[in-house]
Amino acid sequence: MDAQGTLSISNLILNASPLVQVVMLFLLGLSVASWTIIVSRSSTYKIARQKADDFEEKFWSGIDLNNLFNDCIKRTSELKGLEVIYTAGFKEFVRLINSGPADQEVVMDGTYRQMKVSQSREIEDLEAHLGTLATVGSISPYIGLFGTVWGIMHAFIALAAVKNATLSMVAPPIAEALIATAMGLFAAIPAVMFYNRFVTKVEALENRYINFMDEFATILNRRLVRVRSEMTQNSSSQTTTTQSTTTNRTERAESPVHHYESNATTQPVYQRGRSFNHPLSEQASAFNRTRTTSEPVHYQTPGVEGERERHFARQTHQE
Numbered sequence: 212m213d214a215q216g217t218l219s220i221s222n223l224i225l226n227a228s229p230l231v232q233v234v235m236l237f238l239l240g241l242s243v244a245s246w247t248i249i250v251s252r253s254s255t256y257k258i259a260r261q262k263a264d265d266f267e268e269k270f271w272s273g274i275d276l277n278n279l280f281n282d283c284i285k286r287t288s289e290l291k292g293l294e295v296i297y298t299a300g301f302k303e304f305v306r307l308i309n310s311g312p313a314d315q316e317v318v319m320d321g322t323y324r325q326m327k328v329s330q331s332r333e334i335e336d337l338e339a340h341l342g343t344l345a346t347v348g349s350i351s352p353y354i355g356l357f358g359t360v361w362g363i364m365h366a367f368i369a370l371a372a373v374k375n376a377t378l379s380m381v382a383p384p385i386a387e388a389l390i391a392t393a394m395g396l397f398a399a400i401p402a403v404m405f406y407n408r409f410v411t412k413v414e415a416l417e418n419r420y421i422n423f424m425d426e427f428a429t430i431l432n433r434r435l436v437r438v439r440s441e442m443t444q445n446s447s448s449q450t451t452t453t454q455s456t457t458t459n460r461t462e463r464a465e466s467p468v469h470h471y472e473s474n475a476t477t478q479p480v481y482q483r484g485r486s487f488n489h490p491l492s493e494q495a496s497a498f499n500r501t502r503t504t505s506e507p508v509h510y511q512t513p514g515v516e517g518e519r520e521r522h523f524a525r526q527t528h529q530e
Contacts, residue, residue: 228365231387234358234361235358238394238397240356241398242347243363244347248340248344249344251340252405256409256412256413260416262291262294263292263416283297283298284298293419293423296330296423296427297427299326303321308435342471344406345402347398348402348403349399351396352396352399353389355394356392356395365384366385369384400452453517
């Protein structure tokens with residue numbers, strides 16, 4: 212009590228037992244930590260949502276995917292959320308296409324897997340420190356209750372030694388013990404409330420990322436189908452043109468043109484007309500032209516595979 216005989220919270224905390232004071236100090240530390248996480252995570256989710264809005268607006272504006280990819284590559288250290296997923300997926304898609312002829316299902320499966328890995332990492336970053344909030348919200352009331360029980364126990368032990376106990380003697384120890392419970396609730400309530408709110412935000416961002424992955428995979432699949440269809444049509448038209456040219460040349464070779472000129476004699480003079488290549492050679496050359504393809508672009512993978520190739524190159528050079 213102060214000089215006027217009223218109870219003061221600061222005096223109750225200072226006059227509490229050492230164990231209760233340790234409990235109060237620990238709860239104060241938990242409260243500070245939880246509020247630090249709350250402020251930090253609130254800013255993180257706001258930035259993530261804003262970046263997702265900006266990227267989706269740019270993505271669906273009709274921009275060329277190659278230009279968008281080059282723009283993301285220039286800002287590799289600043290990429291967040293959807294930008295990371297898009298860059299990883301498009302890079303893997305181009306790598307699989309340029310590595311040589313591959314099945315369409317293999318290309319799309321590899322692209323989606325790469326985007327899934329990037330999406331999992333982004334969600335992991337968004338969920339950082341949420342476990343701490345959940346822990347603070349669950350244990351703080353019990354820690355405060357422990358301080359309260361300890362303080363009340365010591366208060367009743369002290370009252371047992373007094374023959375004439377009054378309310379003024381019982382009130383201060385019980386009040387200082389109840390402060391521990393109040394501090395436990397002060398730390399737990401904001402932690403639980405913001406934990407539930409942040410989990411909802413993370414789930415919303417995760418669903419947004421998954422929807423973008425599905426839409427982007429559909430766009431890439433549609434483009435791959437169109438490119439493969441155009442390549443097949445061009446190959447078929449080239450093959451048809453080559454076969455037609457070969458057939459015409461073969462017919463000309465089998466029926467050469469005869470020219471006759473009038474001489475002094477009545478016998479016509481035979482002149483050999485224009486000569487043609489052998490049909491077999493023409494067919495072989497046409498076959499070779501249809502079979503010729505451009506060399507695929509190979510990408511060197513870092514780490515173990517790259518080290519193996521460099522080691523093998525050094526051995527070959529030494530031999």
